[in-house]
Amino acid sequence: MRRLLFVGGSPEPGGLQIHTADVMQAIAALGHCVAMVSAERDYFAKITPRDRIPFERVRHLSVGRFIKRPAMNGLARAFALISVLARYKGHDVVLCRGRFAETPCLDMLLAKLFGRTIYTIEHAPWVQDWPFLTSKTRYGAVMDRCVRRVIAVSAEIAEVAAREFQIPSDKLSVCRNWVDPGFRPAADDSRRLARQRLGLPQDAVIFGYLGRLSSEKRVDVLIDAFRQHLARADASNSVLVIAGEGSSRAKLEEQARLAGIGGQVRFVGWQTDPRDVFDLLDLFVLPSLVEGFPLALMEAMSSGLACLAHPMSSTRELIDSGRNGILGDMSTARSLAGELAALHDAGRNSVVAMGRAAAETIAEGFSRQIRLRAVLDALDIPIGVMEVPPPYNRAMEYQFRKVKSPGNAQSLSPEGMVGDAGIEPATPPV
Numbered sequence: 001m002r003r004l005l006f007v008g009g010s011p012e013p014g015g016l017q018i019h020t021a022d023v024m025q026a027i028a029a030l031g032h033c034v035a036m037v038s039a040e041r042d043y044f045a046k047i048t049p050r051d052r053i054p055f056e057r058v059r060h061l062s063v064g065r066f067i068k069r070p071a072m073n074g075l076a077r078a079f080a081l082i083s084v085l086a087r088y089k090g091h092d093v094v095l096c097r098g099r100f101a102e103t104p105c106l107d108m109l110l111a112k113l114f115g116r117t118i119y120t121i122e123h124a125p126w127v128q129d130w131p132f133l134t135s136k137t138r139y140g141a142v143m144d145r146c147v148r149r150v151i152a153v154s155a156e157i158a159e160v161a162a163r164e165f166q167i168p169s170d171k172l173s174v175c176r177n178w179v180d181p182g183f184r185p186a187a188d189d190s191r192r193l194a195r196q197r198l199g200l201p202q203d204a205v206i207f208g209y210l211g212r213l214s215s216e217k218r219v220d221v222l223i224d225a226f227r228q229h230l231a232r233a234d235a236s237n238s239v240l241v242i243a244g245e246g247s248s249r250a251k252l253e254e255q256a257r258l259a260g261i262g263g264q265v266r267f268v269g270w271q272t273d274p275r276d277v278f279d280l281l282d283l284f285v286l287p288s289l290v291e292g293f294p295l296a297l298m299e300a301m302s303s304g305l306a307c308l309a310h311p312m313s314s315t316r317e318l319i320d321s322g323r324n325g326i327l328g329d330m331s332t333a334r335s336l337a338g339e340l341a342a343l344h345d346a347g348r349n350s351v352v353a354m355g356r357a358a359a360e361t362i363a364e365g366f367s368r369q370i371r372l373r374a375v376l377d378a379l380d381i382p383i384g385v386m387e388v389p390p391p392y393n394r395a396m397e398y399q400f401r402k403v404k405s406p407g408n409a410q411s412l413s414p415e416g417m418v419g420d421a422g423i424e425p426a427t428p429p430v
Contacts, residue, residue: 011041100125216290
């Protein structure tokens with residue numbers, strides 16, 4: 001029996017938690033011992049079996065806090081990690097990282113000193129300035145010495161690891177994301193009821209986005225592009241549905257209101273089950289320019305939606321432009337507006353055909369049975385001819401809390417923000 005301690009997470013819920021939860025619960029279902037430690041809030045409460053996968057929050061392990069004040073937080077972080085390693089004796093360590101190479105070198109050296117086998121699962125490349133004093137190549141040398149295997153969810157992340165950090169190819173495994181088998185194209189009745197619940201016309205052309213509402217997702221650019229699209233005479237029945245939460249929501253709502261399109265841009269909040277949103281959409285738009293291997297896009301494709309995304313390593317693997325979706329220039333609001341118009345003009349039959357092909361792409365190439373098995377192999381948990389254990393629960397909750405900022409203005413705290421209505425409001429996590 002293996003013992004694995006997963007360490008990491010991210011301040012806001014998303015694909016990292018969904019992916020990590022599915023890996024952990026599959027390993028636990030195979031009879032191994034699994035635990036999770038994170039500096040962030042417990043977004044795993046409903047998506048993992050808590051009786052088999054304990055969760056512990058250790059705030060001193062916060063990467064963001066360490067990067068902001070390394071001298072002040074470094075010693076506390078080291079003591080916290082030593083305490084964790086001592087409590088979880090015999091557990092190998094799996095670092096679940098939202099950005100490649102975000103773990104301080106000392107963490108890996110300490111885990112190695114304690115005799116642990118170390119794996120990393122990398123969900124996105126580092127797109128900001130490198131925050132550490134050591135160079136990328138020296139950091140890579142520490143990884144090479146300490147880490148048994150680096151699991152990247154996209155080829156682009158693996159390329160960055162090899163090129164910029166000089167991680168040897170024999171330590172790299174590309175294990176692309178997968179989709180819960182519960183995501184399927186909506187039946188006509190489901191589509192009709194989903195629109196009815198939100199008060200949307202049955203004949204509306206509904207564009208949609210689902211994900212975090214933060215600056216790197218560029219939802220502001222999508223709203224501006226949609227404003228330009230609505231200026232067309234034949235686009236008056238178009239609606240943009242934005243599902244999700246984050247620090248930019250209030251600003252985005254104000255942007256739509258000031259642009260005079262507040263009535264045609266619907267903010268529906270965080271959705272515990274994304275299928276409630278996908279069921280009512282005609283077209284899904286991913287406006288970001290940098291992604292690891294976008295889970296929301298994959299789930300939208302699996303739900304039978306024609307999707308629009310910017311060409312990048314991951315989206316090129318998913319979308320054959322013109323057949324199962326569209327890859328188009330999203331670098332500016334004007335270019336994105338042109339892509340929205342092209343999708344709108346393609347016509348209902350073409351959009352439906354692209355959505356059907358998108359669902360087939362996910363089912364054939366990115367099924368859970370294939371992709372999760374690859375991660376288990378990379379973690380040295382081969383299951384041979386056995387079936388991959390079934391998924392546990394995809395419905396992830398997110399509690400929001402509004403906080404007072406200076407000047408009595410309300411802002412959204414990334415620590416967890418109390419959000420308002422979605423299609424079906426989520427129950428606060430226990």
